[in-house]
Amino acid sequence: MSKFLLSHPVTFYEGINACFIIDLDMKKIIETENLSFYYGKRQILDHISVGFREHAISAITGPSGSGKSTFLMTINRLWEELNGAKMSGRVSIFLDHEKLDIYDRGVSLSWLRRKVGMVFQIPNPLPMSIYKNLVLPLQMAGFKKKEYLRSKVETVLKQAFLWSEVKDRLPDDARTLSGGQQQRLCIARAMILEPAILLLDEPTSSLDEKAAREIETLLFSLKKHCSLLMVSHDQAQVKRVADEVLELVDGRISELFTTPSSIRSTKSGIGHFRP
Amino acid sequence: MFRIALKIESGLRYVGWLVLLICFAFFNSPVRAAATDVFAGQVGSLRISGGTAHIPVMKEVAKLIMEAHPDIRISVAGGGSGLGIKQVGEGLVDIGNSGRKPTDNEMQKYGLVLHRWALDGVAVIVHRDNRVQVLTRSRLQDIYSGRLRNWRDLGGVDKEITVFTRDQGSGTRKVFWKKALRKEVTTNKALVVASNGAMKSGVAHNPYAIGYVSIGFLDKSLAAVALDGVMPSLETVQNGEYPVVRGLYSNTKGEVQGLTKSFIDFLFSPSGRKIISDKGLIPAAR
Amino acid sequence: MTRLFDLLLYAFTWLCGLILVGAFGTLVVFLLINGLLALDFELIFGSTAIGDALFLKRVVIDGLLPAIVGTCLLIIIALGTALPLGLGAGIYLAEYAGKISKSFFSLIFDLLAGVPSIVIGLFGFSLTLYLHKHFTSIMPCLLISGLALGLLVLPYLIRSTQTALEELPTTLRLTAAALGADQAATLRFVLLPQAVSGIFSGIILAIGRAAEDTAVIMLTGVVATAGIPRSLFSNYEALPFYIYYTASQFRNQQELQRGFGAALILLILCALLFTLAGLVRKKVSKRLMAK
């Protein structure tokens, strides 16, 4: 069970305007600066400044209501679909190591969301066939060629370890799949656009233990294709899969640490603080 | 194998029926009434509206023409004499019928040409079970003004009289009001109907009703009332004994031509006159 | 005391149920008794041979065919014009409108839904008169009636489109957005395909309404005898007007029989349409529940 040793807190600041960088050499994929978020009058996030590593699984944990899911939604700007929400601060992503402010005027929402995929807590296949679910994002992005769509579907289904299970029932309604299969389908659907970042909002919390483990394995294997940012309140799961962990309490950073496995892989685990 | 054969057979049967149907459609050519031959080769549509006493004749003629010449469309609408005159004047219809002579004012304003093709009377009617089938004009005035309310007072059953009258634009109403009621004002409790046909079926289905229609609408389903001792009929209207008479007019804007002319001419032709008298009216000469 | 109240309540409600169902039953039975015998090919085709009638070779005078065709054409024109408008406005209200414009426009369409059909007919008629002054060829006709009926059914189409879109679960929108769809793509690829049966039930209701309404067409060009219309600008016959006309103008028992037959046909047609709309709605809500 204790594959990972208990992590050690690197920094802990009751903090305002804190910027954490795990490693100076580290290649960042996401960075937030002074990110605050309001829902109506309620403050959800309070000046969060944080960065996440490329090709890793970064986990966000914390008690419920601590703003984890909201944090996730600031990275693909999905919160803009909700009413009554307000945000301040900056969020950037790094594509080919070039920093890009995603709230910049020139950034198109559709483009951003194709680059930053998302998987939800409850599997949400659309009420259509398995095949249609998978090709929909491509169609919406303007791809029309049948052979291309077919080959992409096969590729992502294989990536999601789902090909052997569903290859004969592609025309079936996606909601006939089991919960775990549905969630893997949703991951495959998100991966079909080849995103640089995949956001996961408690992807296993509605599934049973076995299905959850399958998803975890899948996430491991996806690291080579993109960077993953996952919300999870399951501490054991976080220990199992996460390379680095951000803990939020009441919209503030409570802890940020890297797990031993990632220390091994990135040589240095020392966090640096820059005011 | 057997099943396939069965399918083919039933399919064939279908085709057979279809062929039969098509043959039926194309070779069962209508018997052309020679009388409507003047319409041969004419196409287009003719709109007729106005007086409702005219409708049975108009419908019959239209039917005859349309059946023989499917390229001609004739639409017949009611609405009353007032509407007919106005509509033909405004150019909304080709022929505007009226059960009264258009006023000089109307004729001048619109440049109407009148075609009086029948002589008609306006008969007072009651339900056929009604015992009261003779009235004087002053009694009629009492009934229509609302002074007389019960059939008992006229020797009938002890029931309230249901008075039927026509709408304001009606030519029948105008003639009846002038010649039968001698311009007595009608009670506003009277039920108002919009056509001769509606008046007829209204009175025929109400044992306590009284109303008035064109004599063309008289039949066994209701009883005509003898007015001042004269029974309304073709003879009494023709010989002038019955007091409430009028002409039936078809009005056109300016001189007639084309389809409209053929239609009007047909009304004065022998077969047209036959239809008019079949419908219980007296054909008039040009 | 309580007992008595309970008893009265029971008696009253059961009586109410009995009266209503009894009245409806009487209506149906009365129509069936009088109209069932009239239901045959002659009712529809009159004395004309069926083949001749269908191939427009001869005109059907004593049958319902022109009236049935007229009603069908009215439905087609009404839906043809109202559908694009209704879908557009419904989509706008559900997806694009801001808070203020939404409440403003829904108030307007509520007003339209409340306008009595005869007033809409009057509008069509006065519009025709107005146009006739400038273009003498425009008269009350099939096209005008169809357009006026379109206006009559427009609110039904708007409302059903709007509700069908609005009652779709929010997750559907979020999912689509997360997959990189903009508003138009979400609508085209996800929302509209999902809302289609809801919209469809609205369309069926609109058809029923257009088939049934008499007041509008009475003012805009329906006549008793016209045959199958040749063009959009000619007069026409229609089933509901035929019923109204026969009710007051029938000359003999035969014509009355035809009136009963027509009433029965219209009743069955409308009942079928409304039941179909109900079934579609049920299916929709079931599916959304399952979700």
Added chain:
Amino acid sequence: MKRSVRVGRPLVLAATAVGSLLTLAIFAFMMMLGRPLFSDHSLNLLLTQAWAPDRGLYGIFPFICGTLSLVGLSLLIAFPLSLGNAILIHLLAPRRLARFLHQTIKLMTGVPTVVYGFVGIFFLVPLIREWFFRGSGMCILSASLLLAMLISPTMILVFLESFAAIPTAHIRALEALGGTRRQKLVHVILPGAKTGIITGLLLALGRALGDTMIALMVAGNATAAPESVLDSVRTLTAHIALVMAADFDSMEFKTIFACGIILYLWTALLTLSLRYIHYNSTKLSHDQTF
């Protein structure tokens, strides 16, 4: 894709605008064509005088009375009938029967009004004529009975919807206290469905006001203001239908635009009050939850 964004929005906005403009055009047109009425005759005379074109009186007062009495009586019949039916279906009837009733009533909403009128003429009118000493059978009573039949299904369905919307928690609470079905009805269902009941009533009122065919075919169209329910009346809607077929330069023809305007304003008033009620009730429930 990009193009559909740019085209889509203006397109649906245009559809909305066209629909709204048409709605307003209805009113504008009637005002325009009925204008002579407001200038030549004082509005007051129009609304209070009797109808006697022979004497130059073109008042539509009798028709306003006719409409109101017809609609009033039909609501008086239909409201208890509908409430009774709704209670029966929601609370008292066995499940299967309730479903049957519900289905029947849904089916009834589809009955064309012209069919009601047709059956009215040949079935109801002779009955009424024979049952009562006076009158022709074509009267307020006959028309109201048919009108009640026309509007009841709408009302019942709205009532049922509002009954069903009452939170089960409230009903459970009363059941836990040992409440009977009658108590449930009196203390929870009826008070809880108050808004729904008013809504149903107003909707039915609008439907009854706007109906033309039943009044035209069955109410007799007499031009006098009614004095008893056995009197024949003419409604505003029937007046439009009847006079429409008259000469359209005359004064009487212009009165139909006055009728149209009155009907439009009445139904607009109903729509606005429905809005107001709805707004208030949602505000109330909002206040309760927070």
